[in-house]
Amino acid sequence: MSRFAYVNGRYLPSRDACVNVEDRGYQFADGVYEVCEVRGGRLVDAPRHLARLQRSLSELRIAMPMPLVSIEFIMHETVRRNRVDYGLVYLQITRGVARRDHAFPVTAVKPSIVVTAKNLSYEKNQAAAKSGIAVITTPENRWPRVDIKSVSLLPNVLAKQQAKEKGASEAWFVDRDGCVTEGSSSNAWIITRDGRVVTRPADNYILSGITRAVLMNVLEALQLRLEERAFTPEESYDAAEAFITSASQIVMPVIKIDDRIIGDGKPGSVSQRLRDEFHRFAYFS
Ligand code: PDD
Numbered sequence: 001m002s003r004f005a006y007v008n009g010r011y012l013p014s015r016d017a018c019v020n021v022e023d024r025g026y027q028f029a030d031g032v033y034e035v036c037e038v039r040g041g042r043l044v045d046a047p048r049h050l051a052r053l054q055r056s057l058s059e060l061r062i063a064m065p066m067p068l069v070s071i072e073f074i075m076h077e078t079v080r081r082n083r084v085d086y087g088l089v090y091l092q093i094t095r096g097v098a099r100r101d102h103a104f105p106v107t108a109v110k111p112s113i114v115v116t117a118k119n120l121s122y123e124k125n126q127a128a129a130k131s132g133i134a135v136i137t138t139p140e141n142r143w144p145r146v147d148i149k150s151v152s153l154l155p156n157v158l159a160k161q162q163a164k165e166k167g168a169s170e171a172w173f174v175d176r177d178g179c180v181t182e183g184s185s186s187n188a189w190i191i192t193r194d195g196r197v198v199t200r201p202a203d204n205y206i207l208s209g210i211t212r213a214v215l216m217n218v219l220e221a222l223q224l225r226l227e228e229r230a231f232t233p234e235e236s237y238d239a240a241e242a243f244i245t246s247a248s249q250i251v252m253p254v255i256k257i258d259d260r261i262i263g264d265g266k267p268g269s270v271s272q273r274l275r276d277e278f279h280r281f282a283y284f285s
Contacts, residue, residue: 004081006074006115011081014116023112025094028102029152031112032056033092036075037247038084038117042284044247046072048210053091056149057111061104062095065111072285078115087119088248092151125249129275132255132267133169135188135244137233138162140173140181140205147204156184168256170244172233175205179230182206186246190231190239191270201228211245217281218274233258241268243275251275 005017025031034053037044050068057064065071075089096109142155159171163184170183180188181200187209189199197219202208219226236242242254242262251274253267262268 004078006078006113008110008112008114011077017114017116019112019114020097022097022100023094024096024098025092025112025151027100029150029154030060030062031092031094031151032060032062032149033090033151034149035247036089036091037250038079038087038089039279039284041079041085043072043075043079043089044279044282044284045210045214046075046285047283048213049247052149052208052210053093057093059145059148060095060150062093062111063108065093065113071113074113074115075117076285078117082117082119084117084119086122087117089115089117091115094151120248128169128249129252129267129272132253132265133244134167134256135170135172135183135242135254135258136163136166136168137174137180137258138171140175142173144204146181146207147202149207159184169252170254172236172257174233175230177230178232180233180236182209183244183246186244186249186252187212188236189243189245190236191241191243191268192227192235193238193240195240195270196225196227197270198227198229198231200230209245211247211250211278214281215245215251215274215278218277221281222273222277224270237262239263241271243268243271250278 004011007017034049036049092114094112096111098105098109138159163171172188173181182188236257237260244252253271
């Protein structure tokens with residue numbers, strides 16, 4: 001738990017940090033969020049996260065509550081006040097507080113902004129990467145605008161719970177064409193037996209991950225072949241390696257998909273190398 005949260009202009013002890021019951025984020029999931037990794041007390045790739053935040057807000061016609069530099073300052077300050085060395089900072093902006101009515105408030109309201117930060121166990125995350133994780137596949141049931149990082153995450157929540165109940169750590173959504181879109185909170189990747197690194201193009205059906213974008217720079221530097229195209233669960237069963245990417249997991253090797261063992265059942269060497277190299281290409285602030 002975060003000990004201090006920033007809520008609409010104030011840093012409050014978590015137990016006192018509240019939002020209005022008429023907040024449209026609470027009532028309609030009418031808001032957006034970002035999650036940024038914290039390493040050594042510094043933010044990882046904050047400018048890219050903030051650029052995506054700006055895009056999500058603009059797609060939903062929610063006003064930017066303050067300049068991006070002020071938001072970045074609040075993120076740093078929340079990290080500092082919570083003494084986060086390794087962990088995450090969470091930022092959420094909703095359309096604001098108004099009497100419940102589905103349509104936008106007639107008179108403009110101020111967007112609500114909340115920032116929290118928490119420590120994670122570096123050792124636990126590294127241990128997971130050493131053993132690799134299992135994923136399941138599940139039918140895609142989200143709206144076709146998941147490129148917007150909206151707080152409306154019910155299908156993601158249910159998919160993650162389904163994975164958990166099956167002893168897996170992530171669920172990959174499979175669209176009507178039988179192709180993997182992405183994970184419930186991560187992007188999905190495979191490495192073919194001839195060494196091509198495959199991930200779905202960033203269309204409206206996946207979130208354009210910041211970790212995904214940075215990893216593409218890593219691939220280029222390591223002269224690995226990238227193929228941006230859709231792949232099926234069947235192709236993934238036969239892959240040499242598989243992994244997921246997200247701000248909280250960076251590159252997390254996958255060793256099992258739907259009970260099929262991937263490669264030799266151990267994290268692949270390329271996935272591990274990508275994980276090791278990642279932060280050389282990330283931007284710290
Ligand atoms: N999840 N796809 C989905 C559906 C996600 O929720 C996330 C991130 C990603 C990866 O994006 P990025 O590399 O920018 O973190 C892809 C965050 C970590 C979360 O919801 O906690």
